[in-house]
Amino acid sequence: MxxxxxxxxxxxxxxxxxxxxxxxxxxxxxxxxxxxxxxxxxxxxxxxxxxxxxxxxxxxxxxxxxxxxxxxxxxxxxxxxxxxxxxxxxxxxxxxxxxxxxxxxxxxxxxxxxxxxxxxxxxxxxxEPSPLSNWLRDLPAGPLCALWLDGVGNPHNFGAILRSAAHFGVAAVLLPKHSPLALSGAAARVAEGGAEAVPLVRLGRADNAAAQLRGAGFALAATVVEGGADPFAAPLPERLVYVLGAEGEGMDRELAAACDLRLSIAGTGAVESLNVAAATAVLLAAWRARR
The missing domain is CATH 3.30.1330.30 (Ribosomal protein L30/S12)
Structure with missing residues (x-):
């Protein structure tokens, strides 16, 4: 039958x-x-x-x-x-x-x-992420902010970063050439739709990528635990790339030294610093407040 x-x-x-x-x-x-x-x-x-x-x-x-x-x-x-x-x-x-x-x-x-x-x-x-040259070619004029994730690996942090990036209108999240970071189901769920709103862009060699970004009018801001300027008081360029370090190790020192400015989020000192996702939201709010 x-x-x-x-x-x-x-x-x-x-x-x-x-x-x-x-x-x-x-x-x-x-x-x-x-x-x-x-x-x-x-x-x-x-x-x-x-x-x-x-x-x-x-x-x-x-x-x-x-x-x-x-x-x-x-x-x-x-x-x-x-x-x-x-x-x-x-x-x-x-x-x-x-x-x-x-x-x-x-x-x-x-x-x-x-x-x-x-x-x-x-x-x-x-x-798949777009090549940096393609993204730069299609950029509109005017103020823009992007995020360079140097070593970020936790999918929940990545999702939270994408959610904040979508909320504040970030132009792209930039991924280093050899970074294994990729969108996952966990990251997309935490992003609450933000993963579809923010383009992912693949960088080439760090020095070449920095030169290409500067050629398009961007300044690079290293985000460091201490010793940087207050992002709510410092003059922030209209076209800015925040460079954010890994959850544990922080930013690569050579990359931080090559940036145009250094920024630190002041706190009480009760904890060493904010985690990378929380810091991203604060930094984006500081940039958006100037616009």
């Missing part, structure tokens, strides 16, 4: 049948569904493109990716409770034959590798 194929959730209200690729005639079959999470089929389907795909989770992270680049969506998993909130996304899946599946809390937890999935997990195509 032939078994019917597994069905996904009922198609969203108002979503019509999609056309068959071969003839353009309307199809009456149900929308495609992703393979069951954790199954052999799911593992096989994701293996070839694993490096090219990013697994997002969290409502704002998934919504932001869909709003900016819906064509990047490859698979979607959601809880039944999220169906009403994700109707536009589900309609897109129906219209473009993207597999989706309603799954339980345990499955979402396993797929996300986290309990902070907020009822939705999506696989999307990864967006």
């Amino acid at each position: 032939r078994r019917d194929p597994p069905r996904g959730p009922r198609p969203p209200a108002g979503a019509g049948p999609w056309d068959r690729a071969s003839g353009g005639r309307a199809a009456s079959r149900p929308p495609p569904v992703a393979a069951p999470p954790g199954s052999r089929e799911e593992a096989a389907a994701s293996r070839p493109e694993r490096a090219a795909e990013l697994r997002l989770y969290g409502l704002n992270a998934v919504r932001a990716a869909f709003a900016r680049r819906p064509q990047a969506l490859r698979k979607l998993y959601l809880s039944e409770a999220r169906i009403p909130a994700l109707q536009p996304l589900l309609k897109w899946c129906v219209a473009h034959r993207i597999g989706y599946r309603v799954v339980g809390e345990d499955d979402l937890h396993r797929l996300a590798g986290s309990g902070h999935h907020e009822g939705v997990v999506a696989d999307v195509l990864r967006e």
Whole structure:
């Protein structure tokens, strides 16, 4: 006896049948569904493109990716409770034959590798950082701020930095040539949509990158624990790159020495310093206050 194929959730209200690729005639079959999470089929389907795909989770992270680049969506998993909130996304899946599946809390937890999935997990195509020369070529005139992350590696700090960068309108986050830092599901979730609002840019050799940035009118500001000027009192150039050091070791000394100015955030001394994500928010507020 032939078994019917597994069905996904009922198609969203108002979503019509999609056309068959071969003839353009309307199809009456149900929308495609992703393979069951954790199954052999799911593992096989994701293996070839694993490096090219990013697994997002969290409502704002998934919504932001869909709003900016819906064509990047490859698979979607959601809880039944999220169906009403994700109707536009589900309609897109129906219209473009993207597999989706309603799954339980345990499955979402396993797929996300986290309990902070907020009822939705999506696989999307990864967006690679742009080369510095391309980013500089397309810059608008006027005041701009960018962040150079020298050794930052914690994904939660990276996500918090992206969230602050989006809030304050940062033009880009600059990643050193050999930095392993890349957007992850955890970083995108912490960024709450900010990962889609701020471009990532890949630098070349540090001295060449600094020269290119200065040629485009940027000054480089080293952020140091002590001995720098107060960012709320010092004159900050209209086009500025904050250079931020690693969570533990701080900035590379040679890079700090090569910067045009040095800035420190004053505090009580009860702790050595702010962590890099908190410091970023303070520094961006200082720059934005001048604009």
